[in-house]
Amino acid sequence: MAEGRCMKCKKQVEIKNAEDVVMKNKMKAIKGECPDCGTKVFRIVGKA
Numbered sequence: 001m002a003e004g005r006c007m008k009c010k011k012q013v014e015i016k017n018a019e020d021v022v023m024k025n026k027m028k029a030i031k032g033e034c035p036d037c038g039t040k041v042f043r044i045v046g047k048a
Contacts, residue, residue, distance in 0.1 A: 004043035
């Protein structure tokens with residue numbers, strides 16, 4: 001599974017409901033939410 005940093009909890013968390021997205025600049029990213037507080041978590045992965 002993917003991990004990302006939650007800005008509200010200020011810690012590394014396992015991304016819940018993670019989905020792959022491709023941004024406008026063709027970079028891959030993973031977006032989902034924090035399992036603890038429900039805040040959106042976004043992590044850039046790399047080139048598409």
